[in-house]
Amino acid sequence: MRNYPVGKSFEGNSAYPPIFLMKCLLLQQWFKIDSDLELETQINDRNSFKKFLGLSFDDVSPDHSTFSRFRGRFSKDTMRSIFSTHSLFLFLDI
Secondary structure (H helix, E strand, C coil): CCCCCCCCCCCCCCCCCHHHHHHHHHHHHHCCCCCHHHHHHHHHHCHHHHHHHCCCCCCCCCCHHHHHHHHHCCCHHHHHHHHCHHHHHHHCCC
């Protein structure tokens, strides 16, 4: 994630941290959530998801299009590598 550029614009909403978005995609993978829209709904619906992501009860999930744009910035090989068990532990510093 060190090489992932985060927007620095002073207009609009602040960019979500890449580690936060990756955790969202991990939830999607682990719980076999079929769509980004469903992921958004599940994050808004489940306190356990919000706790894992560090969101307060009142915070809302990023829009579903945020997940697809984030995923689109990585190649398929990179995403496979991130979701592999070995890389997952390295990625999360466990």
